Amino acid sequence: MSFFGYRRELSKYEDVDEDELLASLSPEELAELEKELVDIDPDANVPIGLRQKDQTDKTPTGTFSREALMKYWENETQRILEDEIAGGSPKPDFGALNSAPMLLRPQRAEPIRLTPPPPPADPNATGNPTVVDEALQQALNNSPELTEVNLNNIEDISQETLIRFAEALRSNTHVRVFSLANTHADDPAALAIAKMLRENSSITSLNIESNYVTGKGVMALVQALPGNNTLTELRFHNQRHMCGGQVEMEMVKILRENNTLIKLGYQFNLPGPRMSMTGILTRNQDRQRQKRLQEQRLQQQGAPEGAGYPRTNALKGTSSPYSSPRASPWSSPKLNRSDLELKNALRPVMVERRGEEGSRPSTPMRSAHDQLMESIRNRTGGSLKRVEIQHHLL
Structure with a gap:
């Protein structure tokens, strides 16, 4: 429809008397018209969030009280906020909810159970086979058989029990791993564990995640590490409360004084502390490697002579399995003057090096026989003497 056509449609309502039309409407029709006008032309003085029409105006059913329900949730929300600020673990107050003058759901009769009820839940149904009381007693007795305390996922363990474990491990010398992830551990348990780390000298891995x-509590754990020389792994990620940027920077500043930590289970939110912590862990790993190499060198230097080099034993005065050759019974003949002259004449001729020859073709080498014959020809008959042959050569 064009604009002019729309104007012609509206022109037929110009002669309608609005007062007469409104007077002919019933109260229900007036209320409906008022709702439509609110949606079409809302009041600018009313906030946008309050301009929606009320759709909760209906006939009450049963003893339900909307005001009592809203009051309950306001009080419960306020209590949860106060508990979080105080550091506690909030739990809904179902007693106040039940005492409110309202019905949450219609009453139903208990159905007839055709099968026996299920057995009660196992406290260790989480898959952790650790018996808490036995492990605690072994930790108190410093039992050599207990090298790992695994309390992960045991949700019904009390905070007092966790604190007792931390106190028992202060003087324990056999436990190497202490894990209490997902046990609802709070700051008092973390403070007890931090005190334990200052005195314990055997634990190498601590897991307090989730x-x-x-x-x-996190800062208490970190502040105990500069004086600890055995802990190499610490995990405390996924806590209910975030540490914050200030805590992360203080954490990195303190851990610079620790030389044994090589694994840290925590995801930094700020890139600066994250990169600094990576450098610290890399530095500690390199120091551990240098320490191992130095210990190996000291062990080799302290070993008995010949232990590190077994092949040299054969060269240190050990007798050969084969007997030495016996001396010959015949004495070697003595050479006279003429024999010496003949021996000197038979010396090999030194061959010039190729570098001195240059590009000249090499001459063929003369054999020893040719040299001997030439030497004999150059000799005169008077210079030759008779040589007596030894009897043992006949």
Whole structure:
């Protein structure tokens, strides 16, 4: 429809009396018209979030009270915020909800159970086979058989038990791994573990991930590491409360004084502390490698002579399995003057080096027989003497 056609459609309503039309409407029709006008032309003084029409105005059903429900959720939200600020673990107050004058759901009769009820839940149904009481007693007794305390995923363990484990491990010398991930551990447990790290000298791995430890507890753990020379792995990621940028920077500043930590289970939010921590871990790994190489060299220097080089034993005065050749019973003949002259004449001729010959063709070498015959020809008969042949050569 064109603009002019639309104007012609509206022209037929110009002569309508609005007051007479409104007077002929029923109260229900007036209420419906008012709702439509609110949607078409809302009041600019009303906030946008409150301009929607009320769709909760209906006949109450049963003893439901909307005001009581809203009051309950306001009080519950306020209590949860106060608990989080105080560092506790909030839990819904179902007693206040049940005492509210309202019905949450219609009452139903208990159905007839045709099968026996299921057995009660196993406290160790999480798959962790650790018996908490036995492990705690072994840690207190410093049992050599207990080298790992694994409390992961045991949700019903109390915070007092976790603190007792930390106190038991302060003087323990056999436990190497202590894990308590997903056990609802909070700051008091973290503070007890930090105190344990200052005194323990055997634990190399600590895992306290997925718990309720705040930045205060994390800083307590980190501050205990400069005086600890055995811990090489620390994991505390995925806590309920974020550490924050200030805690991360303080963490890196403190860990610069630690030389044994080579694994850190925490995802830094800031790139600066993340890169600095990577450099610290790399430095500690290199120091550990240099320490191992030095220990190996010291072990080789302290070994007995010949232990590191077994092949030299055959050269140090050991007798040969084969007997030495016996001396000949015949004495070697003595050479007279004429024999010496003949021997000197039979010396090999030195061959010039190729570098001195240059590009000249090499001459064929003369054999020893040719040299001997030439020497005999050059000799006169008077210079030749008779040589007596030894009897043992006959």
